[in-house]
Amino acid sequence: MSFSTLGDKSERGFLDGQFLIAMPSMQDSNFTRAVVYICAHSQAGAMGFIINRAQQISFTDVLHHLKIMDQADTIMLPLQTRDFPILSGGPVETGRGFVLHSDDFVSESSIPVSDDISLTATLDIIRAICDGRGPARATMLLGYAGWGAGQLELEIANNGWLNCPASDELIFDRALEGKYERALALLGVSPEMLSSEAGHA
Template sequence: MAFSTLRDKCERGFLDGQFLIAMPGMKDSNFARAVVYICAHSTAGAMGFIINRAQPISFTDVLLHLKLMDQQEAIMLPGDTRDFPILAGGPVETGRGFVLHSDDFVSESSIPVSDDISLTATLDIIRAICNGRGPARATMLLGYAGWGPGQLELEISSNGWLNCPANDELIFDRALEGKYERALALLGVSPEMLSSEAGHA
């Protein structure tokens, strides 16, 4: 599913608002030990973001690249703003930025993805974050994960993913280390259990 179809989507799939947690046997290296938050799922496909993979650039780098401020202005930003998390959201359109955020920030381009979380992919939210007017909780992601019609369902049936209802605290948790294990814990599962089960498949 392309990001552009998310705005037009009205039907909801059973994976909307779910976490996908990669099984140990995941063959696609893009998704090894990945936790994916699914924002849209329908007969047209699925779209979501990896929420536990660091991006090797900083928020300051993004601001300078977008020419929203110069080096001196960036240095003057509060530390919390400079440390705003940037994640590698997935292998599709990796040069494009998206912000997942709490629904206390709304712009014309914001798309609700759950009762409490919205998605904005325009510069107004970046400016708002810089000016201290951004959402209470947010994370920026470069790129996204997308699947064509029936593709994700096939991967799940082939034992590629576990799924469970998403947890907002985990989505916005800045501690990436151990997030995979914390996502599995939502299902009452540990990585060791998965490894042993995979060995007997």
């Protein structure tokens, strides 16, 4: 599934609005210890964002790259804005930026992904954040995770992922350290329990 089909909510899959938590047996290094928020799931496939992987570039780097603000002006931004989190959302279209945010900000291009969370992938939200008009809670992600028809279901069947209802608090939690463990805790599971189960049917 691609980002362009996200807005079509005519059919929802059972993983919509769920977290995927990578099992220790996960073979794909892109998803080692990953927590993925699934924004769309249907028979056509699934897409979502890794929410616990740091990105090497900063928000001010993004502002410079997009020519929204120059170096001198970014120094004047509030610290909270300069430290706005940029995450590595997944291995697909890694040069493209997306903002997951609370639904108190809406633009023409915003797509609701749950009752409380929207996704915007246009410059207007970046400008709004710079101007102090942005959403109360938000995080920017470069790239996304995508699966073709039946691919994710097969990975789950092969014990690659655990899934559970997503937590908005965890999505927007800026503390990436330990987010994997906190996601597992939503299921009452610890990493040690998973390690001891690895390799056992």
